[in-house]
Amino acid sequence: MQEKDKNNTEWRILEAAKKVFVLKGKDGARMQEIADTAGINKSLLHYYYRSKEKLFHAVFRFAISVSAPKMFEIFSSGANSFNAIEVFISEYMDLLKKHPFIPMFILGEVSKKETHFVIDVIKNSGVNVDGFCRLIEHDIENGLLRKNINPKELLVNIISLCVFPVIGRPLLGVIIFDNDTAKYDAFLNDRKRQVTDLIIHSIATNYSNYQNK
Amino acid sequence: MQEKDKNNTEWRILEAAKKVFVLKGKDGARMQEIADTAGINKSLLHYYYRSKEKLFHAVFRFAISVSAPKMFEIFSSGANSFNAIEVFISEYMDLLKKHPFIPMFILGEVSKKETHFVIDVIKNSGVNVDGFCRLIEHDIENGLLRKNINPKELLVNIISLCVFPVIGRPLLGVIIFDNDTAKYDAFLNDRKRQVTDLIIHSIATNYSNYQNK
DNA sequence: GTCTATAAATTGATAGAC
DNA sequence: GTCTATCAATTTATAGAC
Numbered sequence: 001m002q003e004k005d006k007n008n009t010e011w012r013i014l015e016a017a018k019k020v021f022v023l024k025g026k027d028g029a030r031m032q033e034i035a036d037t038a039g040i041n042k043s044l045l046h047y048y049y050r051s052k053e054k055l056f057h058a059v060f061r062f063a064i065s066v067s068a069p070k071m072f073e074i075f076s077s078g079a080n081s082f083n084a085i086e087v088f089i090s091e092y093m094d095l096l097k098k099h100p101f102i103p104m105f106i107l108g109e110v111s112k113k114e115t116h117f118v119i120d121v122i123k124n125s126g127v128n129v130d131g132f133c134r135l136i137e138h139d140i141e142n143g144l145l146r147k148n149i150n151p152k153e154l155l156v157n158i159i160s161l162c163v164f165p166v167i168g169r170p171l172l173g174v175i176i177f178d179n180d181t182a183k184y185d186a187f188l189n190d191r192k193r194q195v196t197d198l199i200i201h202s203i204a205t206n207y208s209n210y211q212n213k
Numbered sequence: 214m215q216e217k218d219k220n221n222t223e224w225r226i227l228e229a230a231k232k233v234f235v236l237k238g239k240d241g242a243r244m245q246e247i248a249d250t251a252g253i254n255k256s257l258l259h260y261y262y263r264s265k266e267k268l269f270h271a272v273f274r275f276a277i278s279v280s281a282p283k284m285f286e287i288f289s290s291g292a293n294s295f296n297a298i299e300v301f302i303s304e305y306m307d308l309l310k311k312h313p314f315i316p317m318f319i320l321g322e323v324s325k326k327e328t329h330f331v332i333d334v335i336k337n338s339g340v341n342v343d344g345f346c347r348l349i350e351h352d353i354e355n356g357l358l359r360k361n362i363n364p365k366e367l368l369v370n371i372i373s374l375c376v377f378p379v380i381g382r383p384l385l386g387v388i389i390f391d392n393d394t395a396k397y398d399a400f401l402n403d404r405k406r407q408v409t410d411l412i413i414h415s416i417a418t419n420y421s422n423y424q425n426k
Numbered sequence: 427g428t429c430t431a432t433a434a435a436t437t438g439a440t441a442g443a444c
Numbered sequence: 445g446t447c448t449a450t451c452a453a454t455t456t457a458t459a460g461a462c
Contacts, residue, residue, distance in 0.1 A: 027237075068388070104321070107380060107384060108317070111380070111383055112237060112238065122387050123387060129388065155389060156378055157407075157411065160376075160378060160381075161370060161373050163373075167324070168372075168376075170323040170326060171335065176342055176365050202411050202415060
């Protein structure tokens, strides 16, 4: 919400819509619940956003803009792979802690890809993987990284290890952590280091190159 | 469907319900579409399953029964960790290839945990992680595995690396694999080896222990 | 068991007063 | 801009004929 003079009601509607849509999904969300959450009349939703579809679009764009941020820019920085990966994992886990339900929301909506709207938003989100791939290839030539590393596979591994424990929490919490919330929080808090160590260890020609960095 | 004399219609309804519910989710599924898919009248859905809720329950139970199978039993086998993990990853990836949409369906429904039904089904699914943990701890004492390994973290890592590339396919396909289906299939087909190598390499005191096994 | 017809409830959207 | 009242469409569920 850039402009200060933008109506307060419009902002409250969007905030409420974020909560409801992200938690219940597009199909499960109810306009009435969004209105109640915003503390305003249901008609105002249509006054400001025309339709449920349009309101959902606004929320989805927000979700993409928050989770596909300039985060990938760090891969274009001058740092070496070890440093870049460490920073990425750290910032990404922080982001997931701040918005734990957004990844599931996005994945859920993208999975039932009825429209091309979602695809377009993602394509226009500015996410670019090339910088990361170049950085990895560069450090392979340097001899810092093993030669058989595939940058895209590596990236998928990093994202998988960061995101899945968050979106799978309700399930993993039951079958692995015995529904112990505190235990799961501790597990997630320690995750930065775990993932970083696992990844770096798997790609470095010499692990001490990283530890001494 | 155990009994042979069980009505054919009931079976067709359940099959159709699986398709529609798994693809569209509980909220997005329509009884009419299920009836059309089954090629029968909509009223028969209620005749056999009383309500949409009950039909959903049947589908959810099926989804759990298929994806939380006796797979974890292999961890109780006499094999060592390396072998057990390799077999688990292989069979799990095969299962994911056979039912690529079920994990997303389960996670989506568990995430919007309105009822306690889903939790109960999971708890009663027979999934047991203790065998795996004991096996790992046993091989740590053996000296096969590094001492600082946490079995539960290890298990989460394995599952994350296997499942996320499948449920995240629509998203990763766009941002990483440029919407190239063939490329993504190749990536997934190579995944067994990739995940196994990464995991084993990260836990073995001596990687040759595994390669010579 | 299977169908048609219809009820009953929900929900997105609009009209119009203020 | 915000509200009340209401429409129109959708959708789950049931009643009853065959």
